[in-house]
Amino acid sequence: MANFSTNEFKSGLKIMQDGEPCVILENEMVKPGKGQAFSRVRIRKLLSGKVVEKTFKSGDSVEGADVVDVELAYLYSDGEFWHFMNNESFEQIAADDAAVGDNKKWLVEQDVCTITLWNGKPINVAPPNFVELEITETDPGLKGDTAGTGGKPATLVTGAVVRVPLFVQIGEVIKVDTRSGEYVSRVK
Amino acid sequence: MSSIEWRPTAGWQAIKERAEMQQCIRAFFAKRDVLEVETPILARAGVTDVHLHNAVTRLQGPGMPQPQNFYLQTSPEYAMKRLLAAGSGPIFQICKVVRDDEISRRHNPEFSMLEWYRPGFDDYALMAELNLLIQQVLGCESAECLTYQQAFIQTLNIDPLDIAAKPNLLSILQKQGFADAVSESDSLDTLLQLAMSVLIEPVIGQQRPCFVSHFPASQAALARISKQDMRVSHRFELFYKGLELANGFWELADAEQQRQRFRDDNRQRKAMGLPVQPIDEHLLAALASGLPDCSGVAVGLDRLLMLRVGATDIAEVLTFPVGSA
Numbered sequence: 001m002a003n004f005s006t007n008e009f010k011s012g013l014k015i016m017q018d019g020e021p022c023v024i025l026e027n028e029m030v031k032p033g034k035g036q037a038f039s040r041v042r043i044r045k046l047l048s049g050k051v052v053e054k055t056f057k058s059g060d061s062v063e064g065a066d067v068v069d070v071e072l073a074y075l076y077s078d079g080e081f082w083h084f085m086n087n088e089s090f091e092q093i094a095a096d097d098a099a100v101g102d103n104k105k106w107l108v109e110q111d112v113c114t115i116t117l118w119n120g121k122p123i124n125v126a127p128p129n130f131v132e133l134e135i136t137e138t139d140p141g142l143k144g145d146t147a148g149t150g151g152k153p154a155t156l157v158t159g160a161v162v163r164v165p166l167f168v169q170i171g172e173v174i175k176v177d178t179r180s181g182e183y184v185s186r187v188k
Numbered sequence: 189m190s191s192i193e194w195r196p197t198a199g200w201q202a203i204k205e206r207a208e209m210q211q212c213i214r215a216f217f218a219k220r221d222v223l224e225v226e227t228p229i230l231a232r233a234g235v236t237d238v239h240l241h242n243a244v245t246r247l248q249g250p251g252m253p254q255p256q257n258f259y260l261q262t263s264p265e266y267a268m269k270r271l272l273a274a275g276s277g278p279i280f281q282i283c284k285v286v287r288d289d290e291i292s293r294r295h296n297p298e299f300s301m302l303e304w305y306r307p308g309f310d311d312y313a314l315m316a317e318l319n320l321l322i323q324q325v326l327g328c329e330s331a332e333c334l335t336y337q338q339a340f341i342q343t344l345n346i347d348p349l350d351i352a353a354k355p356n357l358l359s360i361l362q363k364q365g366f367a368d369a370v371s372e373s374d375s376l377d378t379l380l381q382l383a384m385s386v387l388i389e390p391v392i393g394q395q396r397p398c399f400v401s402h403f404p405a406s407q408a409a410l411a412r413i414s415k416q417d418m419r420v421s422h423r424f425e426l427f428y429k430g431l432e433l434a435n436g437f438w439e440l441a442d443a444e445q446q447r448q449r450f451r452d453d454n455r456q457r458k459a460m461g462l463p464v465q466p467i468d469e470h471l472l473a474a475l476a477s478g479l480p481d482c483s484g485v486a487v488g489l490d491r492l493l494m495l496r497v498g499a500t501d502i503a504e505v506l507t508f509p510v511g512s513a
Contacts, residue, residue, distance in 0.1 A: 007289075029292040033425075033435050033488075034409050035239050035381030037289070038369055055369040055386070058289070 003061040006039035014046075014067040017054060021046045021065035021118045029058065046116065046123055047098075065118065072115050074107045082107065082125065084115055095122035105160035106131050106178040127178045132187050133157055134173045138164065151183075196507040202497050203507065209325055209493055210282060213302060216321055222278040222304060227267030229284065233468035234259030236453035237409065238460060241288040243297070260286035263486050264303050265410065266471040269439070272305055272482060273474035280304035282489065293501045294431060296509050300489040307480040311411075311422045311438040314483035315399050318426060318434060321487075322397055326495055331397035331426065339400050340380075343388045348380050348404060349419045357383060377406050390430050397428040410446070411437035426487075429495060436485030443475035 004015060009027040016022070022043040031037035037058035044051050046067065056062065072084035072093060081094035082104065095115065099122040100107070106127035107113070116124040138154035151163040154174075162176055164183045175184040196203070217224065234242030240262050246255040261267070264281050271279055286298045306314055319331045340348040346357050354376045361370050361383060370379055392398045401424040405413050408421030422438035440446055450467045457464055493505040503509040 029290070029295065030385045031239075031290060031292070031295065032381050032385050033432055034237060034407070035384070036378050037239065038382060038385065040386075053365060055366045055382075057369055 001064045001066050004064050005061045006056055006058050009039055009041060014065040015043070016063040016065045017043060017045070017052075020048065021067045021123070023067070025051065031058070046118065066120075067116060067118050067123075069114050069116050071112050073110055073112050076109065077104070077107070084113065084122075084125075087112070093117075093122060095125050099123050100125045103127050103178070105156075105158045106176075107158065108133060129177060129179060130175055130184065131178055132173050132175050133160065135164070135168065135170050138168065138170055140169065193512050197503040197509055197512065198505050198507050202493065202499065202505045205497050206489075206493050206505065209489070209496060212325055213282065213321070216324060217280045217304065220278070220317075222280045222306075223276065225268065225271060225276065225279045225281050226283070227261075227264045227271070227281065229261050229286070230258040231261055231267070231468070231470075232256070232258060233266070233466045233470070235262050236450045236457065236465045236467065237262075238453055238456050238462060241290075242465070243286045243288045262287050263301060265484065265486070266468050268303060268305055268484070269471060269479055270474040272307065273477055273479045278304070278306050291510060293503075294491060294494075296490065296502050296506055298510075299502075302487040302489050302492075303484065305439075305482050305484040307482040309438075309483040311401065311424055311436065311483055314436055314438075314485055315401070315424055315426075318436070318485055318487070319397070319399075322426070322428070322433075322492075325492060326397075326428075328428070329396040331399050331428075332393075333399040333401060334392065335402045336400050336404060336420070337402065339388055339392060340383070343391055344383065346383075348376075351376065354379065360387075377404070380404070380407075389427055389432065393427040394429060397426055397433070400425050400427065408440070408449075409435075409437065410440055410449075412440045412442075422483075431491045431495065432488070433491055433495075434485055434487040436483060438483045439479065441475060441479040441481065443472050446475055447472055 004013060009024055011024055011026060013024045014021055022045050024041050024043050026042040028040050029037055030040055039056045039058055041054050042051060043054060073087050075083040075085050081096055082100045083092055083094050085092045103125050108131050111128050111131060114126040115122050133156040135154045136157050139152050151165050153161050154164040154168060155161050162181060162183050164174060168174060168186060173187040175187050177184055242259040242262060244257050244259055247258050248255040263285050264283055268279060268281060282302050284298050285301045288297060290297055322328060323330060337347060337349055340346050344360055346353050357379045358370060361379060366382060369382060402420040403423040405419055405421050408423055411421040411423035414420045414422060424436050425432060426434040454464045490502050490505050494502060497505060499505050
């Protein structure tokens, strides 16, 4: 993988730090009028998710990270791996629990997800912003209550739990925003 | 409709504030009989400073059939010293200068500088005058004053003039999260410069401007070395609210010492793989003929304006910063 000098730093660039692929969030030069220049960057470590600050001498180089995002359709899980397929090449890739993480509860068959690959291996799975899932369990709501003051918890087919209005019932399919984990609407 | 960003990044308020600030500065110097001058932005020599990079252009024309390198000046210092040596008396200039490889929220490659020289002033007298000017432009309190040594002892408990301070300073920087930026092979000056930028500049001069005087002799630049203490020079800077605003010297007037410093810079440049710079013989000839005893200071006007209008990004006070120029 290519090396990048500090002048090539920009937000979104993927670099290796502490043995981990990272993405640059922010880059700022500090330089006294008559002194050495330095680059201060904020980076997110892509495996641990930690955000840290690093400082380099201007002109120094760091190793790039072979990190790419691909759009793949979710197929199924065998309990150990979550399988995805490229809808054009039909090539399949399996992501492990560490890569899927909490997002496993938003995976819907045939939905196209963004898979981050590091050296060809999945390290993160991002579901679509909105998914549609069926309710498998929730208390029967009070009839006539349509305003829904606080709502009630509902368990979805994937195991995800979201707060829904009182009028929403078992067996209905709802639309959820995966970024906030919030109910959006019923799906007819 | 084009989607290209053609409008100024500065608001009209900042654009008007700049005009007012410059009127205020011109009135300040008119009252003191300091003459406003102009000098070239393009010259056959640039600077040798290892941490300053001249932008270079090529000119040709009648009398210059072959294109020649001309250096965009990083400060009007050399030309203004030629005026002083020619007998100008006190002079000031408001001009654009250019420094390559400097882009950030507080740097733009071309920026506005106020520079002035005072024959008969030492560094203290010039700091006092700058203190008055800053108060008029910013409406702030009178500045406090620390020596470089005090600033380091007060903030980091390190004596920057102690040549044995390097291991301690290195370990402080490493512990504070700068391990990737520094190593044992760095000079003490490099470590001091980083510590100044990231550990000292953010804490000093928060309530009122803060002068830092008596920079180490190894960072004297164009200042004379102190006769009382050879470890320090008569170089000072001014900081306020985390911004480096000004750099001044009780000027070195000795042509031979100046030539030696240029040569030392070029030797260091060679060792660092940087281009060796032509030496400004016009300046050295002027110094040799006799530069009056004087002090001079350069002030970054865009940063001054940032403080005046409360901007956090230099783009807020520039009509068209480098990204949209």
